Amino acid sequence: MADTPPRLDDVQLEAYFALMEVAGLLRHAVEQQLREAGDLSYVQFQLLARLGLDSATGSERMTDLADGVVYSRSALTYQAALLEKAGLVARAPSEHDERSVVVTITDAGRARLAAVLPGHTEVVRQQLFQPLSRADTKALSGLLSPVRDHMRAAPPRSAAPRRRKDQD
Amino acid sequence: MADTPPRLDDVQLEAYFALMEVAGLLRHAVEQQLREAGDLSYVQFQLLARLGLDSATGSERMTDLADGVVYSRSALTYQAALLEKAGLVARAPSEHDERSVVVTITDAGRARLAAVLPGHTEVVRQQLFQPLSRADTKALSGLLSPVRDHMRAAPPRSAAPRRRKDQD
DNA sequence: TATTGTTATACTCTATAACTATA
DNA sequence: TATAGTTATAGAGTATAACAATA
Numbered sequence A, B: 001m002a003d004t005p006p007r008l009d010d011v012q013l014e015a016y017f018a019l020m021e022v023a024g025l026l027r028h029a030v031e032q033q034l035r036e037a038g039d040l041s042y043v044q045f046q047l048l049a050r051l052g053l054d055s056a057t058g059s060e061r062m063t064d065l066a067d068g069v070v071y072s073r074s075a076l077t078y079q080a081a082l083l084e085k086a087g088l089v090a091r092a093p094s095e096h097d098e099r100s101v102v103v104t105i106t107d108a109g110r111a112r113l114a115a116v117l118p119g120h121t122e123v124v125r126q127q128l129f130q131p132l133s134r135a136d137t138k139a140l141s142g143l144l145s146p147v148r149d150h151m152r153a154a155p156p157r158s159a160a161p162r163r164r165k166d167q168d
Numbered sequence C: 001t002a003t004t005g006t007t008a009t010a011c012t013c014t015a016t017a018a019c020t021a022t023a
Numbered sequence D: 001t002a003t004a005g006t007t008a009t010a011g012a013g014t015a016t017a018a019c020a021a022t023a
Helices: A010-038 A042-054 A061-068 A074-085 A107-129 A134-153 B010-038 B043-056 B062-069 B073-085 B106-127 B134-153
Strands: A059-061 A089-093 A103-105 B059-061 B089-093 B101-105
Touching: A010 A107, A010 B010, A010 B106, A010 B134, A042 A059, A042 A061, A042 A074, A042 A089, A042 A103, A042 A107, A059 A061, A061 A074, A061 B134, A074 A089, A074 B089, A089 B101, A103 A107, A107 B010, A107 B134, A134 B010, A134 B106, A134 B134, B010 B043, B043 B062, B043 B073, B043 B089, B043 B101, B043 B106, B059 B062, B062 B073, B062 B101, B062 B106, B101 B106, B101 B134
Parallel strands: none
Antiparallel strands: A059 A103, A089 A103, B059 B101, B089 B101
């Protein structure tokens, strides 16, 4: 279709590869720490963190949890079931909409989160932030936040035209 | 041990979360494209790219391939076997060291790589680089490259003290 | 003895599609 | 009819440990 194949130049390639490798290594390091310190996968940690840190009430609907954490609903059901079996969250039908399920972090969940957080923080600090000054960190955040917003808003088009959560 | 739990401040948290989400969304988009355009996983693409683009000869030892692409040797054996079965690489014992296995990209492997690359590039350009100016891209690369080098050199210590490729 | 690579095994996680129930 | 969530199923990928072969 497009007759001008837009190559990535050297600077872009370097940025792309560095981004993917840094994120990959960081995730790997963090996953090890979470597993050893609290027997949590990264996704499970993200769910607990969203409920325990981001949410004022400690509760969220499954659908809202799915956004941003996981790519399919069944994956969320699977992880939520694991967390519930471990006693770290509770699931109950919503009062306003009987179709919805509200997930709530339990005291045990908050305790697990608190147990894991210092080590988690420590890994991120040592691996990611040690070579970055405060100005660097601000600059990094300033560069990546718009990219994140752009990605959330713009699902892949030409080369990967599928939508993420809808059927065709 | 440490009596000063070093929290991450808001700027660091923002940078950390943005990094992980950007890399996660990008990898997801890229994996879809690679699967649809060439039936390749991201790891398989990385292996082909290293052999076909980075290596002058098109060949590398298994051990050298493992470094930077994969976290365990068995995972590399698994992926290399898949690529070989698909005819995209060939494996042969090294002449200099009979223990080593040299992996070489085939013509079919180069063709597959060429078939996949334009779409891959297009996804990365649209998803990652569209909101970034050239100066932004340079800055991003300048920030992340030192972090990558730091991570390669400094395996996780206190909180996750295991080494990556050695036994205890 | 140390290194290179493979294999057997078991496990985690994910996506697809079919399904139930409520709005 | 559309939305929320679950389940069954099947597949991809990984790590661990034991193993064989060579340096």
